[in-house]
Amino acid sequence: MTNTSSPRRVGIIGGGIFGVATAWFLARAGVEIILLNDGPLANGASNRSIAWLNSANRRSAEYHALRMLGMDRWRSFRAHRPESHGFLRFDGGLRWKSLIDGATLHETLKYEQGIGYDSQWLDCDQIAQKISGVDPSSIKEGHAIYNPGEGWVDLPSVISLMARELRARGATLVENAGKSDIVTNSGKVSAVRTAAGDLFEVDAALLATGPSVPEAVRELGMPMGDDSPVSLLILTKPIASGLRCVLNTPRAAIRPAVNNCLAIDSGWVERAMIIHDDGSFEYSDETVQTLLQEAEKLIIGNPKLQIDHVGVGRKPIPGGGEPVAGALGGIEGYYVAFSHSGATLGLILPELLAREILTGEISPLFANFRPTRYADDVRAAQ
Numbered sequence: 264m265t266n267t268s269s270p271r272r273v274g275i276i277g278g279g280i281f282g283v284a285t286a287w288f289l290a291r292a293g294v295e296i297i298l299l300n301d302g303p304l305a306n307g308a309s310n311r312s313i314a315w316l317n318s319a320n321r322r323s324a325e326y327h328a329l330r331m332l333g334m335d336r337w338r339s340f341r342a343h344r345p346e347s348h349g350f351l352r353f354d355g356g357l358r359w360k361s362l363i364d365g366a367t368l369h370e371t372l373k374y375e376q377g378i379g380y381d382s383q384w385l386d387c388d389q390i391a392q393k394i395s396g397v398d399p400s401s402i403k404e405g406h407a408i409y410n411p412g413e414g415w416v417d418l419p420s421v422i423s424l425m426a427r428e429l430r431a432r433g434a435t436l437v438e439n440a441g442k443s444d445i446v447t448n449s450g451k452v453s454a455v456r457t458a459a460g461d462l463f464e465v466d467a468a469l470l471a472t473g474p475s476v477p478e479a480v481r482e483l484g485m486p487m488g489d490d491s492p493v494s495l496l497i498l499t500k501p502i503a504s505g506l507r508c509v510l511n512t513p514r515a516a517i518r519p520a521v522n523n524c525l526a527i528d529s530g531w532v533e534r535a536m537i538i539h540d541d542g543s544f545e546y547s548d549e550t551v552q553t554l555l556q557e558a559e560k561l562i563i564g565n566p567k568l569q570i571d572h573v574g575v576g577r578k579p580i581p582g583g584g585e586p587v588a589g590a591l592g593g594i595e596g597y598y599v600a601f602s603h604s605g606a607t608l609g610l611i612l613p614e615l616l617a618r619e620i621l622t623g624e625i626s627p628l629f630a631n632f633r634p635t636r637y638a639d640d641v642r643a644a645q
């Protein structure tokens with residue numbers, strides 16, 4: 264499908280990396296932008312992400328290709344913007360946890376090397392020589408996978424940089440707009456609306472509300488799988504840890520953050536969350552303290568870490584795990600963006616999506632990630 268006319272005015276619901284970056288690409292192409300976010304910009308998953316830029320582990324060839332392009336786009340962004348050097352780094356990743364179900368770390372290494380991913384096998388002596396800030400005695404496995412090409416990004420810093428440019432280009436960014444929505448009329452998008460009922464007429468709109476996307480789509484009568492767990496991220500106070508690369512270990516993932524802070528999370532913490540029937544959630548102080556202690560063990564000298572703040576909320580993960588991006592289908596001018604690994608995909612997915620919104624042309628890279636795939640699955644099962 265090709266648009267007969269490009270939209271002149273696009274509404275975006277959601278001020279996380281997908282909403283803001285798509286707005287940024289569209290504004291650069293001359294489109295007028297109205298972006299509505301419930302609270303301040305970057306108040307969702309983008310503000311509590313470990314944001315490891317990677318394509319480690321086993322996944323579909325299409326998803327791997329998109330992630331590799333995602334890393335490529337961040338490298339270009341960094342190369343052309345010296346101001347990003349403090350919040351976008353490619354200092355490598357070190358793992359001694361296999362994320363492939365049932366595979367040993369060495370089998371994971373072999374798989375990754377087989378597809379050309381730059382994975383290297385280091386023993387503890389090599390780690391001690393090569394990787395700063397890590398306590399090799401914490402690596403009970405005796406080996407780790409080192410990926411020199413991986414990195415991390417501070418998404419709120421990117422969002423703030425893009426928001427500045429968007430405002431300079433005349434975009435309307437409405438913060439604290441409350442629960443906003445996309446208004447349709449006769450099967451077409453007609454406006455975006457704040458919780459207070461303020462309407463902004465638009466020609467097309469993007470729903471980029473992170474883990475809230477599936478619920479809004481289901482309210483339109485369309486299926487969308489949702490596996491979003493509740494996750495927790497600790498941000499520490501500044502510390503001279505010497506750590507530069509991203510660590511993924513059995514009990515904690517940890518990365519440097521801006522201003523010499525550290526960001527810490529782990530999969531077991533998601534399973535320790537207490538989720539109530541009404542969807543509300545809580546966590547124990549013991550969970551936070553245990554995670555902090557696990558992180559301390561990883562750092563050379565095992566320094567005492569101090570918590571600056573803890574971010575808790577849902578981590579967007581589409582049903583089936585792969586991204587959801589593009590036209591929703593059934594409503595003209597209605598687009599969605601919903602993905603796990605939104606840090607890695609933080610530029611490439613919005614770039615391709617902005618092009619689809621502008622031209623109606625679907626990137627072949629998006630062929631497997633269409634929002635309509637859930638409806639196709641339902642039909643196939645009938």
Ligand SMILES: Cc1cc2nc3c(=O)[nH]c(=O)nc-3n(C[C@H](O)[C@H](O)[C@H](O)COP(=O)(O)OP(=O)(O)OC[C@H]3O[C@@H](n4cnc5c(N)ncnc54)[C@H](O)[C@@H]3O)c2cc1C
Pocket residue numbers: 276277278279280281282299300301302304305306307308309310311312313314315316317418440441442443444471472473474475494495496528577578579600601602603604605606607608
């Ligand atoms: C703990 C954790 C670890 C992660 N680790 C990694 C990683 O290592 N690598 C990686 O690549 N990715 C990682 N991710 C995933 C990545 O951070 C997310 O995929 C990405 O931030 C999602 O961005 P988004 O714009 O879709 O959503 P969000 O950042 O959640 O933005 C959506 C925005 O919409 C707002 N909103 C919601 N509903 C409405 C409404 N109705 N009206 C107005 N506004 C609304 C929200 O408040 C929010 O600001 C991690 C995420 C978490 C939470």
